[in-house]
Amino acid sequence: MAGNRTFTMIKPDAVENGHIGAILAKINEAGFRIVAMEMTALSRKDAEAFYAVHAERPFFGELVEYMTSGPIVAAILEKDNAVADFRTLIGATNPAEAAEGTIRKLYATSIAANAVHGSDSDENAAIEGNFFFAQRSRH
Ligand code: RTP
Numbered sequence: 001m002a003g004n005r006t007f008t009m010i011k012p013d014a015v016e017n018g019h020i021g022a023i024l025a026k027i028n029e030a031g032f033r034i035v036a037m038e039m040t041a042l043s044r045k046d047a048e049a050f051y052a053v054h055a056e057r058p059f060f061g062e063l064v065e066y067m068t069s070g071p072i073v074a075a076i077l078e079k080d081n082a083v084a085d086f087r088t089l090i091g092a093t094n095p096a097e098a099a100e101g102t103i104r105k106l107y108a109t110s111i112a113a114n115a116v117h118g119s120d121s122d123e124n125a126a127i128e129g130n131f132f133f134a135q136r137s138r139h
């Protein structure tokens with residue numbers, strides 16, 4: 001199948017608020033193929049490792065608390081131009097600034113609890129996908 005890959009998580013607020021199905025539908029309608037997917041939960045160690053790049057940021061503690069507050073859905077998505085197109089689909093980090101129709105505009109509750117994650121580069125997409133699906137996503 002043609003295309004390249006990005007990695008996403010449906011974050012605890014969106015899972016808690018019952019938006020898994022609607023978000024997956026938006027992802028499919030936008031032309032992404034789901035390559036791997038798992039509903040799971042992050043341990044504190046997982047969240048600190050996943051967001052290590054933000055360790056010095058003032059919101060790091062809040063981010064780790066939030067990302068460990070409930071189940072998440074992790075997935076690898078495939079499409080041409082996957083990383084950039086998925087960032088467009090999810091919208092700005094702060095849902096108040098996200099464009100109409102984006103996943104964060106529709107489903108996020110705050111800048112911290114912003115419904116979904118999307119990788120910010122091809123390199124990070126591969127690192128993040130392997131973090132969750134090291135064995136199973138390799139066909
Ligand atoms: P993500 O990595 O989750 O796709 O989000 P992003 O690129 O749009 O934003 P990033 O700068 O990478 O920040 C990662 C996550 O940290 C939380 N955050 N909280 N309280 C705050 O000011 C603040 N700023 C960022 C958000 O959950 C953001 O998605």
Ligand code: MG
Nearest residue numbers: 117118119120
């Ligand atoms: Mg980011």
